[in-house]
Amino acid sequence: MSIVAPLPKVGSRKEFMDELDSMIAPPKPEVTDTDETRGRPTLLKSYLIETNTPLATGYLFDHTTAEVESTGLDTIKILTMRTQLDSPRSTAAQFYMDVSNERFLVLYTNYRAEETHAFVEKLIDSKNYEFDNAWLSTDTLKKLAAKAGNKHYGFQVDYKDIFSQSDNTDEITPQEDFRLETTGIISNKALKLLQQDPLVKRTMGYERITVGRGTKGRGVLEEMTYNGRFSVVKGKSVDDHVILVDTLKAEYVRQVKEIESRQIYGNAEKKTVEGTSFDLEFERKVEDWNHYLEVIFNAKAPFRLWGIRSSISDKVFRVLAVDMHTGHPVDFEITDQMIRVYLPQGSCGNVILRLFVNLQRYFDSEITCSALG
């Protein structure tokens, strides 16, 4: 499939913002028979992703290509992704890619979400490259909503207990799953009420948050997910969209850097042992240790960790793991109340946030890690 309306090159930051503005307020779709001529009718979406290797001009993975072109502006590139090239079912999508931080990239697009989500997922899962999405904890999302100028408008919880063995029972309805979507200014009150129940309280990890910014005339209502996806739901202020994206990006970069400042290694020059471990603490009891460790260390998403495990004593395990995102070793000590992680030099701090956010979503949303503030 060819790109119907290619994203134009931009020669200045203003031209880039003007292009985003046309995405956030698109012209009315043309009424035609085919998808190909219908233009790009959807609203602006952004993705916060991370790469741990310098950006290349092209990528090839899983029957998909990704090309990176210059726009004339150093900090903005155009990313074009195509899949199933020789097939009539071939699809394509384009993104503006903000590379002002060469490691933490933001993709902007108004192609259809079902296509762009799939492309971004493929890019992240590609085996030969070090991409990952951002991992935003419930606290991080809440803090964004509480910042000056922002309004917490709603949230969605989509708790799936992947650690429970209840799927093995004969029940047709999943026993431990919990889905809740609430909007409106009383959603925070609803959250407080729900948190009074000790069981429900542990299932309240945010799938996404809805935040309003600005006014009806000039503002946005925006959904932001735990994995760094931003979608404009309402409103036409591209400025406010970019403010929300940049604010969350700055906070995520800060968290990753803070984590990486605690990498553990022997500093030969200073003759010191640098770094400290991370303790992730929780109260939920582990029912089946084998299953619990298997889910975390099976090398698959969402944890993307592989490990050799051993039992040290009753309810104390040690796991020598490898982070599949970068291939770095990571050491774990696991008890019934805590997961202690040792991040070695050179490894990506994202591994701690990935572990934390996914335990929050799938195991115990009340999990804490003092180092993450």
Added chain:
Amino acid sequence: MRPSNHTLLINAVIAMCKENSNWIHPLADLGFEVRLIEQTMSLTGGTGSIKPDVVVTSNRHLHALLFDCKGGRNVDEKQADRYRKVTPEDILRWIAIWRPERLAHDVCFLSLESNRVDRTDKFKDFPLLVLSEQSLRKIGSFSNSHVEKKFQQPISIEKEMKQPMSYYPFSDQDDQAVILPFVLRAIVAHLMDKRRGGNVEVNEAMLDNEEMMRKLHPMWQLISLEQQRVIRTKVRDILRTILRHHQDFVSKLQGVEPHADIPVILANLVETCEKMIAEEEKKTRITDYPTE
């Protein structure tokens, strides 16, 4: 993969220098930092050398503590004599400290309660710290008043606290059974490192790669050259055994093709690794493990 008593105690000292709400940190409170691990040091005032397990220093109190971690019960009398001859100059040859002319030091023995050293008259002049699951308690005295005060009363270890054991995962004195899992993991990490562009050869040349050795041991750059040589030799022996007797492990890894389903391959590899570790543990007569 359980560390030896000796390694467990080295980790206890390192962790006591790190602020952590889930482990006691009296040394961090006094500003102590780990400076040397298992470094052999020649003595200015006499023949011979010492090899304290951990040396920590505090710029705040201008003091050094030389820890000897005792996995077993005995203290060698000659070793104790050599420790008596250590001077600040011996320490300062290896580490820089603020106002070196005022540096003082203590040699301290550290032992597990379950396997406590016999504190005979031969070394009663050294302070001894005894670590149990419930507390850290001192016998004898430190020369520095701040250190002495800090350890005056037993330091309680709460039930929820778990001792960190992975800052220093193994020592050159550990058996092959202890080191093997780290070698297996380092090989997998090395081959999965996406920056390496698909080089999937498992061979002895891997060990010449400093990056590989850093993946094997996080303190690689801090430990002595002497220790690096011993560890490299042990790892080479382990790797030779893997290449000779565990071709299934090697072929599973080397067979990884660009579009292979890596999670599935790695899932199958776990079982192979665990089998190899179990075999090695059976072969080793492990005498230094904690008895709980």
